[in-house]
């Protein structure tokens with residue numbers, strides 16, 4: 001049984017939480033055209049490493065808020081918990097973020113705003 005340290009409520013039993021899967025999946029913007037295959041990669045493919053993984057969790061039986069966690073999938077150790085919309089601060093978390101195949105995907109690049117066109 002895991003003891004998860006909710007950033008809003010403190011340490012609680014794992015049963016109060018649900019895992020929301022991979023964190024930091026950027027949605028491609030409508031202005032940036034990508035192929036159907038690239039969009040399917042964004043929509044269906046998920047990173048599933050043996051080791052350090054960045055994932056979203058929700059404290060459903062408590063504050064009902066979402067947060068991110070850096071967890072080692074081998075040892076189940078939670079290395080870091082951080083707020084939604086922020087980046088991991090731990091060395092392992094930063095490394096896991098950078099090494100994720102998604103960082104080089106077309107969908108991730110299409111999630112960045114296109115440069116302003118026709119403006120001086």
Ligand SMILES: [Zn+2]
Nearest residue numbers: 006009059063
């Ligand atoms: Zn909570």
